[in-house]
Amino acid sequence: MAALPTMRQLGCLRSLIKTQEAIQPQLARRFISTAYSQRPQRVPLPQNLPEQFLSQLPTRMLPENAPKPIKVYTPPPSARKACKDPIGKVTELQLETLDPKGERKALFDYRRNPRSIKPGDIIRVTFKNGDPFNGVVLSIKLRGIDTSFLLRNELTRVAVEMSVKVFNPNVQSVEIVQRAQRKIRRARLYYMRSRKHDRRSVENVVNAYVRQKRAFMGGGKR
Amino acid sequence: MIQLKTLLTCIDNSGASVVECVNVLKKKRPATIGDRIVVVVQKQRAAGSEGSSATALASKVRRGDIRHAVVVRVKKELQRDDGTVVRFGDNACVLVNKAGDPIGSRMNGIVGQELRGKKWSKILSLAPVHV
Amino acid sequence: MPPRLPGKLLQLSLSLRDIQLTVPRVPVRTFGIRSLNPPKPSRFNNNPGLPVLESTSTAALRRKANSLPLRTGAIGIKKGMTAIFDAETGKRIPCTVLQLDRVEVVSHKTREQHGYFAVQVGAGWKHPSNMPNSLLGHFSANGISPKRHVFEFRVKDESGLLPVGQSIHANWFQEGQYVDTRSNTKGKGFAGVMKRHGFHGQDRSHGVSLTHRSMGSAGPSQGGGSRVYPGKKMAGNMGNTQNTVQNLKILKVDTDAGLVVVSGAISGPKGCVVRIQDAIKKPWPEIASAEPVAAAAA
Numbered sequence A: 001m002a003a004l005p006t007m008r009q010l011g012c013l014r015s016l017i018k019t020q021e022a023i024q025p026q027l028a029r030r031f032i033s034t035a036y037s038q039r040p041q042r043v044p045l046p047q048n049l050p051e052q053f054l055s056q057l058p059t060r061m062l063p064e065n066a067p068k069p070i071k072v073y074t075p076p077p078s079a080r081k082a083c084k085d086p087i088g089k090v091t092e093l094q095l096e097t098l099d100p101k102g103e104r105k106a107l108f109d110y111r112r113n114p115r116s117i118k119p120g121d122i123i124r125v126t127f128k129n130g131d132p133f134n135g136v137v138l139s140i141k142l143r144g145i146d147t148s149f150l151l152r153n154e155l156t157r158v159a160v161e162m163s164v165k166v167f168n169p170n171v172q173s174v175e176i177v178q179r180a181q182r183k184i185r186r187a188r189l190y191y192m193r194s195r196k197h198d199r200r201s202v203e204n205v206v207n208a209y210v211r212q213k214r215a216f217m218g219g220g221k222r
Numbered sequence B: 001m002i003q004l005k006t007l008l009t010c011i012d013n014s015g016a017s018v019v020e021c022v023n024v025l026k027k028k029r030p031a032t033i034g035d036r037i038v039v040v041v042q043k044q045r046a047a048g049s050e051g052s053s054a055t056a057l058a059s060k061v062r063r064g065d066i067r068h069a070v071v072v073r074v075k076k077e078l079q080r081d082d083g084t085v086v087r088f089g090d091n092a093c094v095l096v097n098k099a100g101d102p103i104g105s106r107m108n109g110i111v112g113q114e115l116r117g118k119k120w121s122k123i124l125s126l127a128p129v130h131v
Numbered sequence C: 001m002p003p004r005l006p007g008k009l010l011q012l013s014l015s016l017r018d019i020q021l022t023v024p025r026v027p028v029r030t031f032g033i034r035s036l037n038p039p040k041p042s043r044f045n046n047n048p049g050l051p052v053l054e055s056t057s058t059a060a061l062r063r064k065a066n067s068l069p070l071r072t073g074a075i076g077i078k079k080g081m082t083a084i085f086d087a088e089t090g091k092r093i094p095c096t097v098l099q100l101d102r103v104e105v106v107s108h109k110t111r112e113q114h115g116y117f118a119v120q121v122g123a124g125w126k127h128p129s130n131m132p133n134s135l136l137g138h139f140s141a142n143g144i145s146p147k148r149h150v151f152e153f154r155v156k157d158e159s160g161l162l163p164v165g166q167s168i169h170a171n172w173f174q175e176g177q178y179v180d181t182r183s184n185t186k187g188k189g190f191a192g193v194m195k196r197h198g199f200h201g202q203d204r205s206h207g208v209s210l211t212h213r214s215m216g217s218a219g220p221s222q223g224g225g226s227r228v229y230p231g232k233k234m235a236g237n238m239g240n241t242q243n244t245v246q247n248l249k250i251l252k253v254d255t256d257a258g259l260v261v262v263s264g265a266i267s268g269p270k271g272c273v274v275r276i277q278d279a280i281k282k283p284w285p286e287i288a289s290a291e292p293v294a295a296a297a298a
Helices: A005-028 A051-056 A086-098 A103-108 A203-221 B052-058 B121-126 C004-025 C057-064 C133-141 C193-197 C287-297
Strands: A122-127 A132-141 A148-155 A158-165 A171-178 B007-010 B016-024 B036-044 B066-073 B085-088 B092-096 C074-085 C092-099 C104-109 C118-123 C149-154 C178-184 C189-191 C236-238 C242-254 C259-263 C273-278
Touching (some): A086 C092, A086 C259, A122 A148, A132 A158, A148 A203, A171 A203, B007 B036, C074 C259, C149 C273, C193 C236
Parallel strands (some): B007 B092
Antiparallel strands (some): A122 A132, A132 A148, A158 B085, B007 B016, C104 C118, C118 C149, C242 C259
């Protein structure tokens, strides 16, 4: 059958119509055996049932066997909320005895304290056993209780580096011998390990400082 | 970190100037300050310039001698009990005999304090400075 | 088999006695055909005087008596590491900070009911809506708020069973005593044999292609049974397994903040759950001084 061109264009609709026809009867189709019936609704137990009828009920339906709401107890006060920063707390507890006035902390807190020791300064550390160690400060690491500074010096023509913990109880005193001569633009002066930039020995500077200090102290005493 | 083939400077007046480690004694890890090692003398100290008395001293060891030595300085950083970290600019040792007494009579150069804890106080007392 | 030996000897002597003594003394009248062989004693060890069996739960408890702590432990959360300076000697001791958060005794395990003595301890808090009803009921039956972490700590006998509901504070541990800590190690995921078991791997060159880090052969050939033996070390999941670190010293205790500072390192990442109990390889701490403090705190 030759369809007209206009009919052909309408032909695309035919498939649409066909599918609708195919689905609709299937939805409506029912057989006797599968007749849809609604699920019987559970008959609720009549409230305020007289007591003489309770014996007829199964035990699980007895009012005293009904599920009880679980009682939830309130928790005790939380230690986690009381102390949110345990590491900081332990550090604090220690600093109370190691650095009660906070002087040492301020002396090395080069980010906040403008008068603190800075990389490039020459300092002198005296330990409890009497040994001194002098050197240029290469770096200061601010790490709470493990705050430390790195000193470099040359003793008997051998370079010696020593990293000392600031709050170490073996450290008796820290003195600034000489401030950095020029403004230093870096926080870590590891370039001073290279031969070109090595400061070499600072013993001369420190010896002069010690002599001066001794003369001053001695003069004051007299 | 002194191990096989490490070159060390010898800082006593036994006559050796550069020695090479050939064995680390009593431990399976690289040697550090206070450890005993076996060394081969690689370079003798220039003896001629110092006169005849120096040559007598310098003849204690010769190039190629195999000797025991104690490490006194290391480049590898060492942490102490109080958290202080020390490191030196070179690796150095002192020659000792089999009994553990230093061969040289003088030492020139700084040594590490760890020698005391490891029963080398004799070497420590010979040294001009210790850190 | 040493336990059987005395029994067998007994049997021998018994059977000899049977032949010599019982036959003439008891006149048993027999009819029909009589066996020439006297009845043999049972081949099973069922006579009196046998050694007590070592495979019972009672024997197991007796064996463990010396290695079970007298008192319960606590659940802590690893908060990180820091260091403590000893003011006298100037020593710096690296340490781990643990926090005890609302640690309470949840229930008991007893010999009669469960076969062993243990204290069930809970820590933290979990929202009841995130908890199954069965668990919620367990907590509420014991009168305790819902706990996030629940663990058992075995104790030697009933004297170590703390009353249910009692809080365990940081002062449960004394400064200077030693503890064992259990926690899960950091998970490393699926790891190869070189990382997981420390194998040497294979050559970089010499004709090896594409198998530089693999394990090589998994076992011997026909002489060895042509099979892979059980327990062969292979690639697989590494870490995230329980690890016990023994004999750690308690350096500091802060009851208000619930802090316990323990010397040295503890397995696992920050925030992991750590079980702390008295060290079994050190003398038990003096409990007399610890108990009143805990009771007062509760």
